[in-house]
Amino acid sequence: MMRVPLTRLAHGAGLPLPAYATEHAAGMDLVAAVAAPVTLAPGARALIPTGIAIALPPGVEAQVRARSGLALRHGIGVLNAPGTIDADYRGEIGVILVNHGEAPFVVERGARIAQLVIARHETIAWEEVERLPESGRGARGFGSTGAR
Numbered sequence: 001m002m003r004v005p006l007t008r009l010a011h012g013a014g015l016p017l018p019a020y021a022t023e024h025a026a027g028m029d030l031v032a033a034v035a036a037p038v039t040l041a042p043g044a045r046a047l048i049p050t051g052i053a054i055a056l057p058p059g060v061e062a063q064v065r066a067r068s069g070l071a072l073r074h075g076i077g078v079l080n081a082p083g084t085i086d087a088d089y090r091g092e093i094g095v096i097l098v099n100h101g102e103a104p105f106v107v108e109r110g111a112r113i114a115q116l117v118i119a120r121h122e123t124i125a126w127e128e129v130e131r132l133p134e135s136g137r138g139a140r141g142f143g144s145t146g147a148r
Contacts, residue, residue, distance in 0.1 A: 002057070002060070004054055004118075006052055006053070007054075009053065011033050011051050012033045012049075012050065012052055015031050015110055026115075027117045029067070029115060030064070030116050031111060032048050032049070032050070032108065032109060032110065033048075033049045033109070034107060035109070036109075037106050038106070039106050039107075040106075042075075042099050042100075042101055042102055043099065044099050045097065046096070047094045047095070048096075048107055049094055050093045050095060051092070054085070055087075056118075057087060059122075059123070060120055061086060061121055062116050062117070062119075063083065063116070063119055064084075064085065064093070065078060065083075065115045065116075065117060066078045066114060066115070067112060070113070074099070074103075074105050075099060075101025075102070075105075076099055076101065076113075077100055078097065078114055079096040079097070079098040
């Protein structure tokens with residue numbers, strides 16, 4: 001198990017740390033560290049603080065993703081999903097929530113607003129070539145794998 005340093009910021013006091021809801025969950029719930037309720041009108045977006053900052057190791061990112069229940073029941077999503085937190089970022093994790101629903105949505109302090117998924121990634125170096133290797137798909141674009 002990877003251990004990741006986390007700092008709870010002053011406005012995150014008393015709130016739960018990100019946690020897995022079940023034994024095999026991929027994402028941990030992030031909660032809102034708002035001082036007062038934030039109302040998102042339909043079509044509106046807001047940066048919601050979480051009250052935490054983390055220090056990921058190199059080769060690892062954290063992805064901020066929408067919660068399926070909020071998306072289904074209220075049309076609430078993460079605008080830049082998945083949002084990426086890089087290993088060298090040390091600021092507060094913020095969640096850009098957007099209301100795609102038809103009614104205003106109120107974000108209360110401590111509400112579960114998003115998921116945080118930890119993922120390894122590779123760093124690459126480009127190798128410019130005259131021609132790419134052949135593949136079965138070739139240059140066929142969007143929707144081409146389902147076309148017959």
